[in-house]
Amino acid sequence: MNTIAYIKEELKTFINENETPFNQKLLTEAINVSTKITDILNKGNIDLLKNAKKLIFYTVDQQEAELISFAKVEGIAWAKHSLTLELKLEWVQAIRRTLWHFIRIIDEEKDILKNRDEYYGMEKLFNEKIDQFLNTFFLSYSHYKDEMLHKQREVVEHLSVPIIPIKQSISVLPLIGFIDSYRIKIIEEKVLNDIGESKIQILVIDLSGIAIMEMDVIDYFEKILAGISMMGCKAILTGLRPELVKKMVHAGIHFEQNAETRGTLQETLKNIL
Known part of the structure; x- marks a missing residue:
């Protein structure tokens, strides 16, 4: 097994076995979002902590199709419940920082990454997938909002033609x-x-x-x-x-x-x- 594949498995195992510190680290990285976790769950049935774990696993496993589908669903959910892009961006960046935080901990414990090429290769793979998630999310969010505005305008215009x-x-x-x-x-x-x-x-x-x-x-x-x-x-x-x-x-x-x-x-x- 190559180095990147090995650290993927180590990372998933580590997160599954250390769910509490993983969640705590996420919340400390996203101060504004952390105070709204419960509100977002109640308002849109969106479990941010569960979804963060899902995003990381799709990212490290390089499951592109699943990641894109997940991003589209998330975009619609956030637009539908009028959750702000500012909060989403803060949350995804917190997920990114948390991911690299635990990669560093695993590497310090097990000395997995032997050289810079391995590190930068992994950095490129993981960060590109997170960026892809963000881009797809924003497009899905914007498309849903545009459709809503179009439908609202259609209703208003029909009302403005009173026969x-x-x-x-x-x-x-x-x-x-x-x-x-x-x-x-x-x-x-x-x-x-x-x-x-x-x-x-x-x-x-x-x-x-x-x-x-x-x-x-x-x-x-x-x-x-x-x-x-x-x-x-x-x-x-x-x-x-x-x-x-x-x-x-x-x-x-x-x-x-x-x-x-x-x-x-x-x-x-x-x-x-």
């Missing part, structure tokens, strides 16, 4: 704020679905709360009006502001084919009702 029924088959859609390429797609989905489900025959779209639209959004909006018309619904646009009208005119955009344009929402509703 209000004012009479059977007649509804109003007041649009306010900035409409970007993402939001216009939400508007399309919500409008066409509601027309189909609620059998809307007249949809009044009030644009008085929209000061400006980018050209790609205007083009997309024109297609939405065509879709509304194809579904047998009449679209009426109200509240078009001068700045928006000017931009449409200069760009050659015309809505007359698929929608009526009227003045204010109040006047339009008065005439319809």
Whole structure:
């Protein structure tokens, strides 16, 4: 058995037989985390001490597939329970220091590492795996957070497209704020679905709360009006502001084919009702 393989087995045996001093050393190396061990366990069912041992064993055994899978699961768990990256980084660095602390103790007792090449070779193997764990963890954590933000934004955007029924088959859609390429797609989905489900025959779209639209959004909006018309619904646009009208005119955009344009929402509703 070569030197690195021998010290791997010695290290695992030592940690298994000295679990209490191993845990104590970890906690002294991570002061901020040590005070939150119980909270993290209760909050996310994450056993930091058990997971530290697992990370070390995957590292010294060079079990790359298991280590990557473990890092992905850990990343999701920490993101899901809103545990900070700062705490995770402190904990993993404490694990790294603890690992080398016990390697030094074993080597002093048994004089295993005979030269620098053996030491640096082992250092490269072990530290690369811990770095790989950290990188995979951070990517998994970030991906989960990005997905959560995307879903939250989707919910918010759906809520910001309020189609209000004012009479059977007649509804109003007041649009306010900035409409970007993402939001216009939400508007399309919500409008066409509601027309189909609620059998809307007249949809009044009030644009008085929209000061400006980018050209790609205007083009997309024109297609939405065509879709509304194809579904047998009449679209009426109200509240078009001068700045928006000017931009449409200069760009050659015309809505007359698929929608009526009227003045204010109040006047339009008065005439319809």
